[in-house]
Amino acid sequence: MNLLDRDGLTEREFFEQYHVGDYERPSVAADVVIFTVTNTEADSYRKLPEKELRILLIRRGGHPFLGSWALPGGFVRPNETTEQAAVRELREETGVDDVYLEQLYTFSDVGRDPRTWVMSCSYMALINSDQVQLKAGDDAVDATWFKTTYRLLRERKEFIEDGFVKTMEYELKLSSEEEGLTTVVEWTMTSKPASTSTTYSIVSNHGLAFDHAKIIACAIERLRGKVNFTDIALHLMPHLFTLTELQQVYEVILDKELLKAAFRRKVAYLVAETDHYTENAGHRPSRLFRRNLEEYR
Amino acid sequence: MNLLDRDGLTEREFFEQYHVGDYERPSVAADVVIFTVTNTEADSYRKLPEKELRILLIRRGGHPFLGSWALPGGFVRPNETTEQAAVRELREETGVDDVYLEQLYTFSDVGRDPRTWVMSCSYMALINSDQVQLKAGDDAVDATWFKTTYRLLRERKEFIEDGFVKTMEYELKLSSEEEGLTTVVEWTMTSKPASTSTTYSIVSNHGLAFDHAKIIACAIERLRGKVNFTDIALHLMPHLFTLTELQQVYEVILDKELLKAAFRRKVAYLVAETDHYTENAGHRPSRLFRRNLEEYR
């Protein structure tokens, strides 16, 4: 086909005369919320350790937000996708490669980066505690795993002319061994007969750079939303694990206690039993499971 | 605080000397999958019309993909968000403003635009049939509503060394009064013990520009995924509607017949009854409902 456009050019001729316009373009960064799960120290030889959900943050060594904590991320380069940029960041910061990675949302608020026009295409990565040990003492970078909690603080519903506005305030707490960051993120849903729109905003923020609190909140909500309907949580588990450990991971993600019997029924088809058991636990040993990669349902 | 960075600069000094680097930046477009629902002509005075799910496409008047059909979209400008750009496009093409709009996914495959480096931040918009009539005879633009079907063609599961690869082929059919486009999109999920990754690709494509078939497939999957858990489908309904109409909309989205009694129970809390009824229908009149904006659950 040699269709001619309104200037009478074929496609070949069009490309020959085409030049990239000099209108302004944004920078695009890929930022990654890297989750893992760690154990607390056990209280006694008998008690099981508890699980903590952790996120990797990096202390900024330059302006802006010098000294604040930011998500691992970097600019997307020509000839790579945003996903490849995310994988690159992930490998640089954790040395890990074979992980669950999912695109979350693209943040483009005007002024979100005080330097220049920067959008952030954000990703969520889940890495299991087996892999995480590998790169503890990092190169110069000041990277730390922060324990994460995300909890509903306040909920409001206000009726307006022909609809309502629902506001939910969530408290995001991040704490490392040395430092604690607390941020409040607000979630506003405006519902009218023909439309529903939702906006996120940061109510208060100490110690987190840019709009990264929003990105983290977005990641936790995605994780919570998917955990009940997919096997996503299994990517946070080591190769072999007990069902109690898996339940603890669900509980720490959902910030909610679950009933043992119902939980086991629910995840039964996601896992496959092995012939291995825990040992030296001070109580009855527990069967070890692995992720089920065979046919199910 | 007057923290100094590694060059001994305060934040103010840093911004004074900061200049936007001249490394390459992508263009970012906002592309919108605009859904609506229309009625077919009724067969007889008694029969109810059927519902069709439709998407708005625009015929390209320039290279590349001259003559092909593309999603409404345009480049994001400085001092606006991707969402504002999507709203702008929506208003330009449909004259409509007060709609449901949701960000879908950011596509950044290398070479997805043959001209230059362009990412697409895609959105889905739902507009109801009340609003759609407004802008039928458009300005010069060649915009058409295409009837949409999206159906699983083939499903494969292949076991590899330590996991599996699952492939699903979907057929996307778009048809207007004059033209029919058929595209096959493939969905590959590679699952290994520690990771799961999913990629979309276009298997065959006739008449759709760029990677817009992927974007449309992504939109339909999002719509199907949400329709059962949210009131999203109500944004496709006019102000007043019957429960049978609502059921037809669910059915056309899900491409699946539903049982009447169960459907009515399920949506009961999403709608509010009015005192209005259909008239002159050739059969028992039907109560009209509206979207429930009050308290529920």
Added chain:
DNA sequence: ACAATAGTGTCTATCAGACAGTATATA
């Protein structure tokens, strides 16, 4: 009267919540 749709009642299978009960390793 009849065609076509509107709307309801109810049986059943399934599944999550709840809780109690039995099982078993180690200091």
Added chain:
DNA sequence: TATATACTGTCTGATAGACACTATTGT
């Protein structure tokens, strides 16, 4: 033997699927 956890059985209430039944208009 005591402690702490592992694991199972079963009752109950809620809900989706299935299907039949009644109701009501316009021609």
